[in-house]
Amino acid sequence: MTADDDIEASRAPLMEHLIELRSRLIKAIAALFIAFIACFFFADDIFNILLWPYEFAAGPQKDLQLIYTAPQEYFLTQIKLALFGAVFIAFPIIAIQIYKFVAPGLYKHEKSAFVPYLIATPLLFLLGAAFVYFVAMPFAMSFFLSMEQQGAPGQASIQLMARTSEYLGLIMTFILAFGICFQMPVILTLLAQIGIIDSQWLRQKRKYAIVAIFAIAAVMTPPDVISQFSLAIPTLLLYEATIYVVRLTEKKKAKVEAAASGS
Template structure:
């Protein structure tokens, strides 16, 4: 009689569904996500309204323009399309928790328990970090950057930025800071997948500092304030990622890998 203990039963056994059932579920969850975005868009159109949303977005720039200066529209349809784009993007951000939940609910049944421990915290943390990066850019970086730029503007020039150009600038900065704040998530994923060891991540510190300043110089305006505002948080978040990776690896091992770990 063998003394070998029986292998534990696969926890996903019996959960398979036909391909058509997966497609139907995917459709339903996409519809729910789109409905959440549509509801948020309708609510924003009623209050505060597309125009007020753009005024809120432009507030950091308007606060540092010369007295009497305003933004201008060089296209006939810009006064309509630009606020509408902002409203739709804001609606998507408001509905993002619902969208992410639908994604999670779709893939969760096919994941093992240790995989759920890995993915759910990453989804939540990456979303929160992206929002924190956007908020940091809006509430701190914009004010400092516009103040710095207007301080160098000759008095013979009256600033009147175009609303589409400003929207493009804002989206670029939001994306840059939002993605930059994802550094801890990237570090954790690389370490957890075994692509890079934690020790190598620690040894890479000096190179990452240089890389952070290079990225900041490329994606931000050519001023010291915005470059430092992006590079310094990236370096701090890299250290946070190394610390989080050590904890994350310890608590998300597969059951059969824990003894060997």
């Protein structure tokens, strides 16, 4: 076989992979587009749902009012909100398309090992988003609202008048930051599964992990101590939980190897 024949033989599998990739991308983009249209149609309702942490922190006695200061601001806010919601809704389909694209190149045991991580990733992201919605965001808004100042003789009144775009940006930043940081158990467990790290290594590097977690929290959250601690503390707890999970995995693996060597 000549060099030209080798090139021609490799070209066909490459074209097949490119066609398959195009097909998967089209399906993923179509799912994202359909979800975007649906979310844009219900953008007001979604925004009202996201306002609950603010309403909870303010209490029923406070009449909330959000503003926008440019004619197009709220429209652009709805577009951002629709895209944000579309990513949430379409993520399972996108993840399935990615898995179907790489699955043919995996061995059977690799596929079975990959599936739990495919399931855990969106669940942990949703867990992080739920923590933001029910805990972190109400706590942060309570702290910000506590800085208001009631007017008195000789004293100015200082009241929070939040902009729609800024509030949406704040809660989206929180959800993305927590969702990403809550992926840490998946990443570390996967690294342990392939033998790069182990539970002993995780325990030895705990002090470095603490510094790294607080540094990441400072970068990914608004520049206030309350927001940073609200992200760092649960992430540290997840780190400790990961050590425990990795240790259980090691014990299970040791038992399997012992049973195999004994037989």
